[in-house]
Amino acid sequence: MLYIKCPYCGIRAQTEFAYGGDATVKRPELNKEITDKEWDEFVYLRKSLRGKHLEFWHHISGCRQWFKVQRDTTTHEIFKTLKPHEEL
Amino acid sequence: MKNISPLNNIHQIGKYGDFQNVKDHQIIKIKEIKNIFIYQLVKFKNSSKKNSDLSIQSLSFPNILEVNAKNDLRILWMGPNNWLIFSSKNIYEELNKNFSMNEFAVTDISHSRSIIELEGLNVKEVLKKGSPFDIESLKQNNCTNTIYNGITITVDCVDQDLNKIRIISLRSFGESLYHSIADGCLEYGYEGT
Known part of the structure; x- marks a missing residue:
């Protein structure tokens, strides 16, 4: 079982969490003119990285907070967890 | 209007499980906290x-x-x-x-929560059966949200000396959770109070 350190509650089992997707994707700026291709890339295109990856997780059966996890997609090793507004 | 408690149809008074092979003070007491x-x-x-x-x-x-x-x-x-x-x-x-x-x-x-109160020596053992949380780290007046057999619960340690713990879940999961908890208590013997 994977153990994830919630920045609010501490180390918990993976079963308490839900995966929330890639945390490196940035939403286009508000009111900025963007092409359909850029919008399509933001909504649909995701990299399938091998190695270190920054992702969102939701402590859905705990404090109900979203946070970021830096995880190795090959080994599942977790390097760091951050609050959503924090940067690596 | 009369309030109907979430565990009204399932919580029963009496002794169940392997209570005959344990001493009275070792039986787990299960109580529904209602009208709160x-x-x-x-x-x-x-x-x-x-x-x-x-x-x-x-x-x-x-x-x-x-x-x-x-x-x-x-x-x-x-x-x-x-x-x-x-x-x-x-x-x-x-x-x-x-x-x-x-x-x-x-x-x-x-009206949207069901509360089960457990008291007895083996309460933590019962919780360990269904929850990945480190129950032993729970001290008096600690609480946490976690899961029990897939059901999201809140655990509230009311009294550490008496091993009295409250388990709070959504009302709709109350009966299912009660079944899981009661199943976990069978081997220690439990008494519905």
């Missing part, structure tokens, strides 16, 4: 109030994974800027008066 008022208090992001300044009936608000309790009032930490308040009296008006609706959301959720 439950309020959710959420502080908005734009609030200028500090958490350390918040109080109700001169009881301050707890820190992370803690419970502050006084007489018949218990305040549980649920998450950042989010608390559950348990009271035997209706304090909805008082909460609304003390916590401005521009900075806080107060919601009466008394």
Whole structure:
């Protein structure tokens, strides 16, 4: 079982969490003119990285907070967890 | 209108499981906590109030994974800027008066939770059967949200010496959770009180 350190509650089992997707994707700026291709890339295109990856997780059966996890997609090793507004 | 408790159809008084092979004081006691008022208090992001300044009936608000309790009032930490308040009296008006609706959301959720109280030597063993949380780290007046056999629950350690723990779940999961808990208690013997 994977153990994830919630920045609010501490180390918990993976079963308490839900995966929330890639945390490196940035939403286009508000009111900025963007092409359909850029919008399509933001909504649909995701990299399938091998190695270190920054992702969102939701402590859905705990404090109900979203946070970021830096995880190795090959080994599942977790390097760091951050609050959503924090940067690596 | 008469309130029907969430476990009305399932919780029964009497001794069950392997109670004949254990001493009386070792039997796990299962009790439903009902007719209690439950309020959710959420502080908005734009609030200028500090958490350390918040109080109700001169009881301050707890820190992370803690419970502050006084007489018949218990305040549980649920998450950042989010608390559950348990009271035997209706304090909805008082909460609304003390916590401005521009900075806080107060919601009466008394009818949406079921509460099972377990007491006995082996209570922690029962919880270990279904929850991945490190139950042994739970001290008096600690609380946490976790899961029990896939059901999201809140665990509230009421009394460490008596091994008295309350398990709070959504009302709709109450019966299913009760089945799981009762199953876990069978080998130790349990008494519905």
